[in-house]
Amino acid sequence: MLTVRAPATSANLGSGFDVFGAALERPADIVRVERAEETTIEMSGAGSEFIPEDPAKNTAGAVAEALDAPARIKIDKGVRPASGLGSSAASAAGAALALNELYDRGLSRSELVPIAAEGEALVSGEAHQDNVAPALLGGFTIVADDGVTQVDSSIPLVVCLPDIVVSTRDARRVVPDSTSVENMVDTVGRAATLTVGMHREDPAMVGRGMEDNVVTPARAKLIDGYDAVRDAALDAGAMGVTVSGAGPGVIAACYESDRSAIAGAMLDAFDDVGVDSRAYQTRIGDGPTVYR
Numbered sequence: 001m002l003t004v005r006a007p008a009t010s011a012n013l014g015s016g017f018d019v020f021g022a023a024l025e026r027p028a029d030i031v032r033v034e035r036a037e038e039t040t041i042e043m044s045g046a047g048s049e050f051i052p053e054d055p056a057k058n059t060a061g062a063v064a065e066a067l068d069a070p071a072r073i074k075i076d077k078g079v080r081p082a083s084g085l086g087s088s089a090a091s092a093a094g095a096a097l098a099l100n101e102l103y104d105r106g107l108s109r110s111e112l113v114p115i116a117a118e119g120e121a122l123v124s125g126e127a128h129q130d131n132v133a134p135a136l137l138g139g140f141t142i143v144a145d146d147g148v149t150q151v152d153s154s155i156p157l158v159v160c161l162p163d164i165v166v167s168t169r170d171a172r173r174v175v176p177d178s179t180s181v182e183n184m185v186d187t188v189g190r191a192a193t194l195t196v197g198m199h200r201e202d203p204a205m206v207g208r209g210m211e212d213n214v215v216t217p218a219r220a221k222l223i224d225g226y227d228a229v230r231d232a233a234l235d236a237g238a239m240g241v242t243v244s245g246a247g248p249g250v251i252a253a254c255y256e257s258d259r260s261a262i263a264g265a266m267l268d269a270f271d272d273v274g275v276d277s278r279a280y281q282t283r284i285g286d287g288p289t290v291y292r
């Protein structure tokens, strides 16, 4: 079977709601495909018991349909669903790349972004591309109406994933409809700082750019212990902390030497409020890899 390793991703990064995204070195989904008369899907791995195998309800199935590429698809989930780590996008991006290869469709990774986003439309109600773009292109990505911009980066990160489920669909409902000009000015400044920080590989600038007064405060309320976890990470040396995607994952940008202490502090802080969690010491990484 043709095999693709597709990375977890973190969208928004605070100031870039529905715009910024980053591929994570780990965790990742493994997607295997072979040609078939009709599409079937077998799921295994983290949280797979909560993911429908019906192709009409699975992001990989939506991609097979969009590419007109029926296949026997096996997905080993490394990225737990409803995590804020682009779980649904990892499978969609992995399937898009794998089926493009399997059927020699000849589409570029950029051309596969809107196709993989069909999977996001299926599960969250909107074809937002801020997870599938980094899942396919790697690095740091900016999704705008007129296209996607990508820059390689390798900023060290800690992602702490509590044992809480927050669906992207639910977390999109708490996003405010409007904001003040003051908040808009602050957000533009933060987003610009973060973008330059990615280009310069500067964790301190990226961290400053992760502040957000608009979407993150509303979503933080859905995550037990968020404020304590954020404070603990900052005390342990994080340069910036925010909700990963729609949550409940919490992401910290940092220097590599502080990663282990930050991971321990975040785990302890969740534990103090009675929430089990796991931490990934990771970094911004590459896009998917194809194995033949």
Ligand SMILES: Nc1ncnc2c1ncn2[C@@H]1O[C@H](COP(=O)(O)OP(=O)(O)O)[C@@H](O)[C@H]1O
Residues within 6 Å of the ligand: 050, 051, 052, 057, 058, 059, 060, 075, 080, 081, 082, 083, 084, 085, 086, 087, 088, 089, 091, 092, 123, 124, 166, 167, 168, 169, 245, 246
């Ligand atoms: N291949 C898939 N991988 C992960 N989740 C999937 C997949 N196909 C469908 N889903 C559904 O998508 C939802 C998880 O997506 P979402 O809420 O966006 O979480 P995440 O932030 O982890 O991407 C769950 O309801 C899950 O059942």
Ligand SMILES: N[C@@H](CCOP(=O)(O)O)C(=O)O
Residues within 6 Å of the ligand: 009, 010, 011, 012, 017, 018, 019, 083, 084, 085, 086, 087, 088, 128, 130, 131, 168, 171, 172, 244, 245, 246, 247
């Ligand atoms: N921009 C989206 C990103 C959702 O990411 P996920 O990893 O939680 O699916 C949003 O914030 O709703």
